């Protein structure tokens with residue numbers, strides 16, 4: 001498979017995911033939205049409640065093992081799925097794990113700081129640090145490097161999994177491979193899709209999938225739904241990742257800026273904050289398909305998909321693939337807000 005992607009085989013990869021994940025039809029949601037919707041179940045990638053981070057972390061853990069690391073250091077939001085899956089992978093490999101929890105979401109209650117991914121991280125034995133300013137990406141990045149320096153001074157061999165720009169987007173390689181997985185599945189089943197709808201946060205998923213599809217000569221539209229920052233800044237981020245991927249793989253720059261589609265109409269009031277459209281989308285998916293979405297990511301992406309269907313960016317009866325990127329444990333950290341929403 002990797003021969004389709006230039007130099008991809010030179011990047012060490014430690015398998016963590018149960019692949020391929022299934023693509024399921026969503027008939028009741030389809031009828032509701034006037035589309036032919038199917039769902040790529042990357043919430044079912046296996047390790048520790050799964051999600052898109054298992055595919056991304058395969059390349060970071062591959063690099064960590066190649067570097068002889070015995071300790072993982074990682075940063076993310078308080079309810080980060082990335083941190084949870086990294087802690088689980090570290091546990092499985094017998095590595096120590098230090099996690100930095102960034103306070104990105106204002107006005108959250110005690111449950112948010114104890115339940116969901118925080119509970120799971122504690123069960124996994126992660127050593128937790130707090131970083132007060134979740135909007136300061138460069139500062140959070142420096143702070144994890146400082147944690148690693150302290151660990152190094154203690155004789156440990158830490159490997160830092162970075163989230164901020166300025167590091168090669170190794171995690172996006174997991175979604176370059178996922179693009180090939182999707183293309184193979186569509187070919188095997190003789191089906192066709194017009195568009196994929198995907199979360200755009202760090203952008204590793206969005207950029208990897210877009211780059212992978214274009215490198216395979218597929219012109220399927222990729223709609224990124226902004227979950228972290230507004231569209232103009234996110235376009236730059238995705239473009240940057242795609243340029244870096246071309247360089248890392250020794251391939252042509254197959255993604256033009258015009259090909260980067262972003263919708264930020266459901267982001268407000270900001271990262272990790274529930275809004276009415278997102279709460280509605282979470283309830284809709286549960287009641288149409290028995291499918292759980294989370295407030296920070298997949299709920300917002302479904303809300304974005306609903307908006308793109310309503311404004312006809314997604315044409316009526318188009319074949320649309322929703323990438324379910326996981327996040328299920330975070331649902332429990334938003335229990336009180338969701339219960340309020342459900343009150344008659």
Ligand SMILES: *Cc1c(COP(=O)(O)O)cnc(C)c1O
Nearest residue numbers: 081201202203205297325326327
């Ligand atoms: C991290 C995450 C995303 C966003 O993916 P990026 O690769 O960071 O853009 C989407 N959904 C879930 C559930 C996530 O945990």
